[in-house]
Amino acid sequence: MKKDSQFMTLTNSEENYLKAIYHLSDGGKKGVSTNDIASSMKTKPASVSDMLRKLGEKEVINYRKYYGVQITEEGRNYALQVIRKHRLWEVFLVDKLKFNWDEVHEVAEQLEHVRSPLLTQRLDEFLNFPKFDPHGDPIPDEFGDVKARPRIALNDMEVNAAGQIVAVKDSSAAFLRYLDKVGAYIGARVKLLDKVEFDGSVEILVDQKTLFMSKDVASNILIVVT
Amino acid sequence: MKKDSQFMTLTNSEENYLKAIYHLSDGGKKGVSTNDIASSMKTKPASVSDMLRKLGEKEVINYRKYYGVQITEEGRNYALQVIRKHRLWEVFLVDKLKFNWDEVHEVAEQLEHVRSPLLTQRLDEFLNFPKFDPHGDPIPDEFGDVKARPRIALNDMEVNAAGQIVAVKDSSAAFLRYLDKVGAYIGARVKLLDKVEFDGSVEILVDQKTLFMSKDVASNILIVVT
């Protein structure tokens, strides 16, 4: 039951599952378990099994019962196009509509399913072909290619090293609000002033302001060292 | 089973039906028949009956079996909010993303269902609170109020009267393309030069260019006389 990727269309729900599988498998590298998908999608494992069968038939994943599932080349490309739309819309919401970066996710989750290649292309153009979304995640191009940047967690920086905040691991609204409150943001230039051996907490400089962060927080902030 | 309009949500399909009923009833004035809804939605009458029962239970329409259906105040307000979103997105597509006015409908049909009051409000702001969409149709405000303009069909203008094209009755892609080809467009200033008694066709002036149009075409072009 193979469908050519050019003409294949998945339902919104199938797209959401495929995207989750893509993310959980770290871009298609690792296999993913039914339970992990269920918890990340907030559905029940039984529903996931059902969906995996369907996605398997459409050949966007390789599905062997009772063993994990792996995304196929076909599926990876499809997922990347949905992710591309998701992140382009996030840029639109923040850059053009002045949303805060912690307000965009739910809306982008809807907008990513709008089907119109022309719309995606024109939006990309309108936004000036952005390469990264407001959370610092790379935006795949129309061929699914992503411009990766080598990143390390903030607490893995060397003392006195400088860099730029490019992404967060935990993009929950709560965490994003916390960062806003203390004055950290994507794109901010940071310098690691000190590391406390005892608890792994760090002292950093952001916009001439000194901040203290727990190891827990710092490990969720990703940096490109420059 | 009444739900307060503040918290009521309809499915995408229910929203499409309600919008169709609103349009067919001329803004809620007239009653609408099952068959009319079916043909305008390109579904079967049996499906419409099913949906009418559901919309009746949610009290957005008054439904009496075997008789027509009328939209309620509740339903009218809901429909107007969907129409508001539809037309705002059309403005966005044409003004910002450089879509042609005959390319926007299908995409707006999807975008109108995105649920985010903040998005709608910010989009409105971003577009500078437009009052009319690219087809000249009025955009309801957040309270559902519309700024109506008195319009007449082009072929009902007096000879030598001048005005502005503000809308089209038939907004099929075919018709819109025809208009583009002959050089007519929403916003164009027109003057009626002559009316042919015999067949009702007209001679008009658009951008220093003289055009002939059949009565059929002219009756689908709406003018605000100035």
Added chain:
DNA sequence: ATTGTATTTTAGGGTTGGCTAAAAAATAAT
């Protein structure tokens, strides 16, 4: 008033996507 036709609804069925409870398979523990 009765009959015929057009309209509308109901009955029954298919697909998608979700659920719970029970069965099956894989994995871990003894």
Added chain:
DNA sequence: ATTATTTTTTAGCCAACCCTAAAATACAAT
């Protein structure tokens, strides 16, 4: 190597939305 536990799948159900075919109702014509 058994047994116990965890994971995954199947079975059976429900809701939304669409369909066709058949029945019911309304409306028009005599």
